[in-house]
Amino acid sequence: SAYSHWTHQRICSFGPASKHLICRIQINEPINGFLRSLLSAYVPGPPVTLAPPVQLDNATMGQGVVLVKNGRRICGTGAARANCPVSQDKAYWEVKLQSCGSWGIGLGTVRCDLESPNNLGSDAESWALRDDAAIYHGNQPVAKLPDPVQEGDVIGLTYDHVTLEVFLNGKPMHTPVTGIRGTVFPTFYVDDGAILDCAFAAFAFGPPVGFRELIKEKQLL
Structure with missing residues (x-):
């Protein structure tokens, strides 16, 4: 193996007179040929690109x-x-x-009409909790919350490809x-002054056991 030589300078202090002695020490440092060849053959990979966060899509909104x-x-x-x-x-x-009005929260397929003046749950492509505390599909109520939803409340939703649940x-x-079919997106509707704040991470109450924040498909690989 090859050797390189380098000089290390060290300052030593002696006694209260603060006299200094400069010592030169020559040290032999072996360089491993295998490691050197390994480092020279290293080729950096492509830069890592972080996926954009989950948020509302301004490219498809009404x-x-x-x-x-x-x-x-x-x-x-x-x-x-x-x-x-x-x-x-x-x-x-x-x-x-954040502010009351007409609103809907739930799931919609890619065919859900985001330009429609009607609330979510009005057709066969969406399932949504509305401001009257009922869940609609095909413009028919399919479930009713036991408690009303008021300004300042936090609504949680879980979906496991079988059942949509509300908290x-x-x-x-x-x-x-149940009965939800196909690929679906979390979907939201507002009108008459309603304002909704959507959280896909950093939750106020957190998911129930076994559930977690929405993950993009590429991040699942």
């Missing part, structure tokens, strides 16, 4: 919708969906009702909705 707070608050008139579908087995997200301020409402 024309009357306004998104603020980095795509987490929806106001105006119309509907918007998350920028990724529910791909994992068990997903959870939250919505805080109110961390309390389960026991109003399961």
Whole structure:
């Protein structure tokens, strides 16, 4: 193996007179040939690109919708969906009702009409909790929350590709909705002054056991 020589300078202090002695020490440092060849053959990989966060999608939202707070608050008139579908087995997200009005929260397929003046749950492509505390599909109520939803409340939703469940301020409402088919997105509707804050992470109450925040499909690989 090859050797390189380097000189190390050390300062030594002696006694209260603060006299200094400069010592030069020559040290032989072996360089491993295998490691040197390994380092010379290293080729850096491509730069890591972080996936954009889960938020409301301004590319597909209704024309009357306004998104603020980095795509987490929806106001105006119309509907918007998350920028990724529910791909994992068990997903959870939250919505805080910042201001009352007409609103809908739930799931919609890619065919859900986000430009429609009607609330979510009005057709066969969406399932949604509305401001009257009922869950609609095909414009028919399929479940009713035992408690009303008031301004400032936090609504949690879970979906496991079988059942959509609703939580109110961390309390389960026991109003399961089944029969949901196909690829679906968390979808939101506002009108008449309603404002919703959507949380896909950093939750106020947190997911129930076995569920977690919405994850983009590429991050599941």
